[in-house]
Structure formats: structure tokens, C-alpha cells
Amino acid sequence: MTLDPDLFSDCGTDRPLIRIGDKWTMKIIVCLRDGPRRFGELIVPLRITAKVLTESLRAMERDGLLTRTAYGENPPRVEYALTPLGRTLLEPLAAICAWSAAHQPEVLRARSA
Amino acid sequence: MTLDPDLFSDCGTDRPLIRIGDKWTMKIIVCLRDGPRRFGELIVPLRITAKVLTESLRAMERDGLLTRTAYGENPPRVEYALTPLGRTLLEPLAAICAWSAAHQPEVLRARSA
DNA sequence: CGGGATCCAATGAGATACTG
DNA sequence: CAGTATCTCATTGGATCCCG
Numbered sequence: 001m002t003l004d005p006d007l008f009s010d011c012g013t014d015r016p017l018i019r020i021g022d023k024w025t026m027k028i029i030v031c032l033r034d035g036p037r038r039f040g041e042l043i044v045p046l047r048i049t050a051k052v053l054t055e056s057l058r059a060m061e062r063d064g065l066l067t068r069t070a071y072g073e074n075p076p077r078v079e080y081a082l083t084p085l086g087r088t089l090l091e092p093l094a095a096i097c098a099w100s101a102a103h104q105p106e107v108l109r110a111r112s113a
Numbered sequence: 114m115t116l117d118p119d120l121f122s123d124c125g126t127d128r129p130l131i132r133i134g135d136k137w138t139m140k141i142i143v144c145l146r147d148g149p150r151r152f153g154e155l156i157v158p159l160r161i162t163a164k165v166l167t168e169s170l171r172a173m174e175r176d177g178l179l180t181r182t183a184y185g186e187n188p189p190r191v192e193y194a195l196t197p198l199g200r201t202l203l204e205p206l207a208a209i210c211a212w213s214a215a216h217q218p219e220v221l222r223a224r225s226a
Numbered sequence: 227c228g229g230g231a232t233c234c235a236a237t238g239a240g241a242t243a244c245t246g
Numbered sequence: 247c248a249g250t251a252t253c254t255c256a257t258t259g260g261a262t263c264c265c266g
Contacts, residue, residue, distance in 0.1 A: 003144055007158035023259075031116055039228055045120040050229060052259055064223025075227045076266085085219055088212065095208035096133060099201065106198055110177025136238080152248050163249060165239055188247045189246085 024048065024056040025065075026096075029082065029089055032066060036081035065089065133205065137161065137169040138178075142195065142202055145179060149194035178202065 024046070031042055043053060057080060060066050065086035071077045133139065137159070144155055156166060170193060173179050178199035184190045 001147070003150065003154060003158045005157050007144070008140060008160075027121060031120070034114070037116065041116060044118050045116045047121075049260060049262095051231090051261090054229065055259090062224055063220050070228090073227095074266090076229085078228060085216060085223070088216060092205070092208040092212045095205040099205045103198060103201060107176050110198070111175055156248095162240060162242095164241095164251090167249065168239090183248090186247095187246090189249085191248060 024052070025060060026089075026093055028056060028060065029065070029086060029093060032080060032082045032086070033090065036069075036079040039078050039080070042080070060086070133202075133209075137165070138173060139202075139206055139209075141169060141173065142178070142199060142206060145193060145195045145199070146203065149182075149192040152191050152193070155193070173199070 027046055028042065031037055031045060039050075039053070039057075042048075043050065046053065048056075057066065057068065061068050064083055066080050066082050069079045069081070071079075140159055141155065144150055144158060152163075152166070152170075155161075156163065159166065161169075170179065170181065174181050177196055179193050179195050182192045182194070184192075
């Protein structure tokens with residue numbers, strides 16, 4: 001059987017809906033797993049610049065994956081927290097992590113050959 | 114509890130091992146799911162240029178996800194097939210597809226708001 | 227502290243033309 | 247048919263400086 005020429009026509013854009021494989025989305029999800037975090041708290045483990053972190057957080061906020069809460073204090077304090085929707089991403093994330101953990105050596109062996 | 118500054122230090126590179134979210138890898142896996150396919154057969158549903166398809170296939174071959182078999186015929190015939198390792202990617206792929214199918218409307222609603 | 231503004235480098239990927 | 251060779255462009259992400 002030959003492949004359907006329109007096999008991927010229902011994908012909307014040509015990218016997957018959520019850029020699940022981009023550099024930051026999944027790592028941010030992991031960082032927020034155990035509760036809300038502040039901007040400066042996220043910067044440290046991610047080793048990300050403020051600009052890129054801001055862009056990533058805004059994009060995830062637009063998609064309903066997390067919420068941004070600014071408290072009118074001085075110095076300013078802002079907290080980011082996963083929404084229930086964002087939390088559902090933990091499941092496919094776990095599947096990818098499991099695959100990676102299970103097959104990483106195999107890939108590295110193939111790559112070095 | 115504050116975040117471990119070295120939370121992601123064991124990730125090797127800063128990218129996930131397999132670029133599971135890049136534009137082509139997963140789509141190619143889907144195309145090869147039901148058996149070997151020829152180069153020209155892959156081009157049609159993917160709507161990809163020959164150059165990019167070649168690059169993607171070579172990268173996946175290096176990682177041991179698929180095999181390339183050239184038959185010494187004229188006109189040339191080349192077939193690509195998933196390895197057992199490549200086939201194991203179908204599982205996390207299914208998890209992502211399930212998430213996308215389940216939550217796509219929700220994301221689109223958030224995005225348009 | 228939590229950004230915004232600006233500039234810049236690397237990568238991915240498309241278009242086009244050519245070939246064994 | 248199954249590529250290769252160039253060229254070009256858009257996007258991502260990093261560096262640096264500045265601000266309320």
C-alpha cells in the first residue's frame with residue numbers, strides 16, 4: 001500500500017501543536033512540577049537568559065500551560081505555576097524520559113559507529 | 114524546597130537525546146511504520162525537499178533508528194526501513210499524539226484568548 | 227527583582243539547478 | 247530515481263546594556 005499524500009494534512013501547522021521538543025518547554029514544566037516558582041528561581045537550573053526565559057514563559061502562558069502572577073511589591077515578585085492543562089503534559093513527558101533512559105546507550109553506540 | 118541548580122546537568126547536551134520534536138523525525142517514523150519505503154515515496158506525503166529529507170534520513174541512520182538499503186539497479190532504488198530501535202519510538206510518539214488529540218481544542222481556545 | 231531593548235551568531239530549512 | 251551543490255532566508259537563542 002502506498003502512502004497517503006495527505007497523510008499529514010490534518011496537522012494544522014507543519015509543527016506539532018505544542019513544541020514539545022523545543023529547548024525549554026519541557027524543562028520549565030519539570031521545574032514547576034512541585035509548585036509555583038519565581039522568575040529568578042527558574043533561571044538558575046535552566047541556565048537560560050532572562051530574555052529567552054521571558055519569551056518561553058509568555059508563549060506557554062498564551063497556550064494555557066501556566067499562569068503568571070505578579071504581586072505589586074517592591075522589589076517585584078512574580079510567580080509562575082502550571083495550570084491543570086500544563087500538568088497533563090507530565091504524562092507524555094514521562095514517556096519520552098523513559099524512552100531516553102532506556103535507549104540512550106544504544107543510540108550513543110550507533111552514533112559512534 | 115528550592116530547585117537544584119544542577120537539575121539538568123545529566124542531560125548530556127542541552128537538547129534531548131533524540132530530537133523528538135524536530136520537524137521531520139517523527140513524521141518519517143510514521144511513514145515507515147508499515148514497512149520499508151523508497152525515497153521518492155517518502156517525499157510525497159511529507160512535502161519535504163530532497164535535500165532536507167536526505168539530511169534527516171542520514172541523521173536517523175547515524176542514530177540507528179533506520180537502515181538504508183541501496184540496490185545496484187538502474188534506475189536506482191533505495192529503501193529505508195525502521196530498525197527495532199526506531200520502532201520503539203512509536204510508543205512515546207503515541208503518547209504525544211494522544212495528548213495532542215485530547216487537548217488541542219483547549220490549547221487553541223487559550224491561544225485565541 | 228523581573229524584566230525590556232538591541233544586536234548578533236548558529237541552525238533549520240526552502241528554492242533552484244544539476245548529475246550518475 | 248535518488249540524490250548533490252549552492253544560495254538564501256527565517257527562526258531560535260545568546261550577549262549585553264538598561265530600567266522601574
